[in-house]
Amino acid sequence: MKKILLSAALVAAFCLNLKAQEVSSQASFSEFKIITVVESIVPMGLGRSRIIDSQTQVDASLFTTERTDGKTSKQKEIDRADIKVNELEETKLLNFFSATGINFQNIASNDAVIASKINSMLAQGWKLTYVTSGVESNAGAEDGQGIFITRLFFSR
Numbered sequence: 001m002k003k004i005l006l007s008a009a010l011v012a013a014f015c016l017n018l019k020a021q022e023v024s025s026q027a028s029f030s031e032f033k034i035i036t037v038v039e040s041i042v043p044m045g046l047g048r049s050r051i052i053d054s055q056t057q058v059d060a061s062l063f064t065t066e067r068t069d070g071k072t073s074k075q076k077e078i079d080r081a082d083i084k085v086n087e088l089e090e091t092k093l094l095n096f097f098s099a100t101g102i103n104f105q106n107i108a109s110n111d112a113v114i115a116s117k118i119n120s121m122l123a124q125g126w127k128l129t130y131v132t133s134g135v136e137s138n139a140g141a142e143d144g145q146g147i148f149i150t151r152l153f154f155s156r
Contacts, residue, residue: 030156031156032153032154032155033053033121033153033154033155034151034152034153034154035051035052035053035117035121035151035152036051036053036150036151037050037051037052037093037114037149037150037151037152038050038051038052038093038147038148039093039095039096039147039150040095040096040147040148041095041096041097041135041137041145041146041147041148042095042097042145042146043095043097043099043101046095047095047145047147049092049093049094049095049096049110050090050091050092050093051089051090051091051093051113052088052089052090053088053089053091053117054085054087054088054089055085055088056086056087056088058085062082063078063082065077065078091113091117093110093113094106094109118152121152121154125156126154126155126156127154127155127156128152128153128154129153129154129155130152130153131150131151131152131153132150132151132153133148133150133151134148134149135147135148135149136149
């Protein structure tokens with residue numbers, strides 16, 4: 001019985017080691033790129049839907065401060081205008097809703113444009129590594145605002 005348990009433990013350890021090597025080899029990349037898709041849920045074309053692709057490399061350390069006591073912060077010394085990038089690629093998309101409600105043709109059209117952007121990134125040697133999304137809406141009785149946001153993380 002002890003030999004069986006020992007053999008099973010060795011097989012499990014070997015499998016975990018192979019999995020760890022697979023994960024570490026997958027993690028070998030030199031850069032990330034994030035593409036953000038913002039789709040408006042404001043009806044009648046009043047919202048703005050876009051694919052946003054920053055064309056600017058930034059150094060996050062220029063906008064980072066440290067707290068030593070948990071309270072004192074030097075964040076006020078960082079000007080918000082310095083964080084904003086001026087070079088970005090904007091691809092227009094359609095809103096989810098029209099005057100009569102949800103517009104499935106708009107959704108299919110957006111899907112085609114987003115797929116085209118992803119295919120373009122893949123052709124440039126990027127690999128889609130992660131996708132995350134969320135919805136922002138107050139959802140009140142008179143709710144006429146909101147966005148659906150998706151972030152596409154690429155690496156190469």
